[in-house]
Amino acid sequence: MGKLSPSDIVHGKITRISKSGNGILDYGTGEISLGPILEEAVGTEVDAVxxxxxxAFCLTGAVRTEYYDNAMRAQTRQLIDSPPDECPGIGDTVEVEIGSINSAGHGYASYLGIPIRVKNVPQGTQIGQIISVKVLRIEPSRLVATGTAVSLRGRLxxxxxxxxxxxxxKTHSGNGIIESFIGHQINVGPVRDEVLGDHVEAVLLDDQFAYCxxxxxxxxxxxxxxxxxxxxxxxxRSKELQQQLGRNDKPERSTSGRIVRPVQRRNSSFSKRVHRAYDHTCAVCGQRWKDDSGYFEVEAAHIYPVSGVSEEDPLExxxxSVQNGMSLCRTHxxxxxxxxxxxxxxYTISVKDDPSLEGYEAMAPYEGQQLYLPDDQSLWPARHYITFHRDHVWTG
Ligand SMILES: [Zn+2]
Known part of the structure; x- marks a missing residue:
């Protein structure tokens, strides 16, 4: 068998997971790494590009870990580092011919040879029809776009x-999902079958749920x-709010006199999952303080910041995910x-070697120390996020 070439599609069985957590695909005449896939996927047959x-980039969504896309984008940097000159950028609108549409209403197309997955093909679109799509993401091997007939708003x-x-x-359990806000899937609860594609009015509850x-x-x-x-x-939410207020986060007062917390629209369960995984302990100093009302002092930190690192951060x-988090005391x-x-x-700590920094003495003793990590090793910080922090956030 000749060597594999980029963009070949291979099919085979996942035989094992490597020490670094990558799924190994046996495609018959050789093996290839698929990146971070779920442990229970060993034995599964999948396709990959x-x-x-x-x-290779695994095309079978069900076996990918929660952080697969970001991990692969960070690792492969294909398309990202060397997009063809004519490759559209995020936010660009291009006209494509729809090659196929699946039962969930998503389609496949290509633009100047670059494969595009089109989310939410507008209802009534025929195979072979040319429609406008807006690019949402650039992945290692393809672009992800949305049909522009769908109202698309960048922000919630x-x-x-x-x-x-x-x-x-709709989900298997019959809940309606709204995908109009980039990076969010809003669940509006149980809806009728006939309303797929229809506009509904809803009130947003947090970044995952709305009331229809x-x-x-x-x-x-x-x-x-x-x-x-x-x-x-x-x-x-109210518990979270109390927790924030208890930590004198300087809540802003709105004109109506109601106290609102500083704008923070994160996945509310992220902090809960991180706190639980680390048993409310700071991963650096091991501190586990609780106030009189039972609230722990620790915070859930993102390793690879959710806001990205700059306006141009292609990784968004x-x-x-817990693997992109650590619980830390406020100082840390x-x-x-x-x-x-x-x-x-x-999982040892490196401290910036700059004794001129005020507070250096407080941080220096942790140099070379091991982190306090969750008992469940699958929840430890993932290698690629740590690497990202080292490369883009650490100033040492
Ligand atoms: Zn600490």
């Missing part, structure tokens, strides 16, 4: 604000099913975000 002789509405957007698809106001779109009993969920979310920021969170220390591949 080759991007160099040792690495405010929490509590109502908005109109189309139902893009269009009663003709929701199933009978929607209120009974979805309201308890809404309450649960509201309670979580890191995900809200601040020091980590400001690049005063970083994490090595063996």
């Amino acid at each position: 080759v991007y160099d002789e040792n690495h 509405p405010e929490v509590g604000e109502s908005f109109r957007a189309p139902i893009s698809h 106001l269009s009663t003709n779109a929701t199933i009978d009993g929607y209120r009974n099913i979805w309201e308890p969920k809404v309450t649960e979310i509201a309670l979580d 920021g890191g995900p809200d 969170h601040w020091a980590f975000d400001h690049g005063w220390f970083t994490i090595n591949d063996d």
Whole structure:
């Protein structure tokens, strides 16, 4: 068998996971690494696109880890580092011919030879039809775009604000999902089958959930099913709010006199999952303080910042996965975000060697120390996010 070439599609079985967590695909006459895939996927048959002789991008979504896309974009840098001259950028609108449409309403197209996955092909589009699509993401081996007939807004509405957007698809359990906001899938609860693609009115509860106001779109009993969920979310939010206020985060006062917390629209369960994984302990100093009302002092830090590192950051920021997080006390969170220390591949700490920094004495003793990590090793910080922090955030 000849050597594999970039963009060849290979098919085979995942035989094992390497020590560094990458799935190994046996494609019959050789092996190739697929990047970070789920452990339970060993034995599964998958397709992958080759991007160099040792690495391929897995096309079978079900076996990829939560952070697969970002990891692969960070590692492969294909398309990203050397996009063809005519490659459209994020936010560009191009006209493409739809080659196929799957049952979920997503399509495939190509633009000057670059494969494009088109999310939310506008309803009624025929195979072979030319439509406008807007580029959302550049992945190692393809572009991801959306049909522009779908109202696309870069930003989420405010929490509590109502908005109109189309139902893009339904989950197995029958909940409607809105995909109009880049980077978010908003779950509006159980909706009728007929409303797929229809615009509905909803109120945003957080970055994952909304309450649907269009009663003709929701199933009978929607209120009974979805309201308890809404309450649960509201309670979580109020707990978080109290926690923030308790830490004198200087809440802003709105004109109506209501206290609102500083704008922070993160995945509310991220901090919970990180805190639980680390048992509320600072990964650097091991501190585990609790106030009188039972709130722990630690914070959930992102390793690869969610906001990205600059306007031009092609990776759009890191995900809200526990593997991209660490629980840290306030001081160490601040020091980590400001690049005063970083994490090595063996999970030891490197401190910026600059005795002129005020506070250096407080940080220096941690040089070479091992992090306090979760018992469950699968929740440890993922190598690629640590590398990212070292390369882009650490100032040492
Ligand atoms: Zn600490």
